[in-house]
Amino acid sequence: MYNFSPTIEQEELLAKARKIMEEDVYPAEKHIIPGVGLPNEILKPLQQKVKDQNLWAAHLPKSIGGLGLGNVFLGLLNEILGSSVLGPRVFGTAAPDTGNTEILLKAGTPEQIEKYLKPVIADEIRSCFAMTERDVSGADPTGIQTTAVRDGNEWVINGEKWFISNAGLAQFAIVMAVTNPDAAPHERATMFLVDMGTPGFEMIRDIGTMGDFSEGGHWEIKFNNCRIPKENILGKEGEGFKLAQMRLGPGRITHAMRWLGVMNRSFDLMLDYALKRKTRGKPLADFQTIQNFIADSAAEISACRLMTLHAAWMMDEGGDARKEIALIKFYGAKILNDVISRAIQVHGSLGYSKDTPLEGFYREARAAHIYDGPDEVHRVVVAKRYLKEYKNRNSDVLV
Known part of the structure; x- marks a missing residue:
């Protein structure tokens, strides 16, 4: 009934991935800078090698530059990549970018795809995902308190986010905020694209954690009347959850x-x-x-x-x-x-x-x-x- 065996084509790709991990990625681990990852002069050549072997961004469909070979293949590949903290980064499948690219692919406008999705896939820019809040259970995103209010051609965001991974290296954040507090719990929130450096977007601190391999840290951030264009809504209003x-x-x-x-x-x-x-x-x-x-x-x-x-x-x-x-x-x-x-x-x-x-x-x-x-x-x-x-x-x- 179940068949988890890779095809001949997939096994060739997996063999290439194993070779890169053993010959290039494991030896590079000694160059890791805590909170930063690999220096670009080491990282970029490794990423190019992965691209040359047709292994880049395997989680995405072929139409946008990925492999599109299904979740079982991803399981077999990630089993190989996961053996080093560097694996996902070298192969273009590092969190939180992977999840963000999937959201942008399904909910982004053509303009958002050009500005945000394609550069992230190419590893020209990085991203973060801002949903979790310190005073709200992270296991229940329906309780978030950050708000976004429409004001003419802009949205005004206010609130605080907590433990936002990779914010220290990101060029933009996908932010979840309540837009209709009177709606049903699962229809109150909406997602927005917010560029780092937008007035009112404050980086408070990188939270120290038990591990030290996470790129970009885990940040506490704050929105103080942070204004973004109305076009920066991601998906439809109320679709955040x-x-x-x-x-x-x-x-x-x-x-x-x-x-x-x-x-x-x-x-x-x-x-x-x-x-x-x-x-x-x-x-x-x-x-x-x-x-x-x-x-x-x-x-x-x-x-x-x-x-x-x-x-x-x-x-x-x-x-x-x-x-x-x-x-x-x-x-x-x-x-x-x-x-x-x-x-x-x-x-x-x-x-x-x-x-x-x-x-x-x-x-x-x-x-x-x-x-x-x-x-x-x-x-x-x-x-x-x-x-x-x-x-x-x-x-x-x-x-």
């Missing part, structure tokens, strides 16, 4: 796809060290506890992989994969943290040091339990959908 969900669904499964890469690399490091490190006269691999670490990790990674590819397959088939995406979002986050933790334990003090990528993986992985909806919310979503499906399937029995 709809567009946000359209963006966040694929984003969640993309995270799960990339986590597989981190799991696999951590697992390989665990195997390698267990075989070569000796204690009490024999390799660590000979001890049952280490063998349990290996067996448990192998089983859990396999489960995550199948769950992720199944959700991707459902999306390709046009099905409703929200339950499956929610399921892999919280389960994948747990396994990601568990596998990295075991790998560190096997390495001992070396794993705790910065001499391997594991300590960086570990600090970055903690956020997986929180971003794009905390685990607890996704568990509720999964449980409610299973209960609803069961009631519908057994309605006669339950009466």
